[in-house]
Amino acid sequence: MTDWKFPWLDWAREIQALAQSAEHFAQNVYDRERAVRLREIAAEIVAANSDLEKDELITAFTAQPGYVTPKVDVRGAVFDGDSLLFVREAADRGWTLPGGWADVGEPPSLAVERE
Numbered sequence: 001m002t003d004w005k006f007p008w009l010d011w012a013r014e015i016q017a018l019a020q021s022a023e024h025f026a027q028n029v030y031d032r033e034r035a036v037r038l039r040e041i042a043a044e045i046v047a048a049n050s051d052l053e054k055d056e057l058i059t060a061f062t063a064q065p066g067y068v069t070p071k072v073d074v075r076g077a078v079f080d081g082d083s084l085l086f087v088r089e090a091a092d093r094g095w096t097l098p099g100g101w102a103d104v105g106e107p108p109s110l111a112v113e114r115e
Contacts, residue, residue: 008049010105016042016061017068017104024067068104075099076112 019038026032043057075097078085086095102111 006049008045012042012045014105015039015045020061020065020068024065069101072102072108072111073099074102074108074112074115076115 015038019035019042022038023032023035026035039058039061040054043054043061046052046057047054076099077097085098087098088094089096098115099112100115102108106114
């Protein structure tokens with residue numbers, strides 16, 4: 001989260017990211033409905049604190065569907081003595097350092113530990 005005077009914007013961004021990911025991975029209509037409602041709540045928070053309309057915010061929020069990620073890829077070097085750990089990438093089966101995408105609001109250091 002940012003350290004500024006509008007914490008509601010950070011809250012709305014995080015709720016929107018969680019809602020979008022939840023909708024993407026929803027296994028049934030009930031989970032999807034809850035995710036859509038969370039997106040509406042995020043839009044309502046921003047609309048109540050800005051000059052933007054709820055409907056235009058929902059349109060913007062749904063412009064890029066799928067799992068939300070800031071598109072920051074993290075990698076970590078894992079040593080065991082003189083050995084270095086490598087893993088195979090799922091996409092192309094090539095060798096790489098362990099890592100993956102960071103989540104929204106997640107520092108790279110925590111993301112690489114998680115991966």
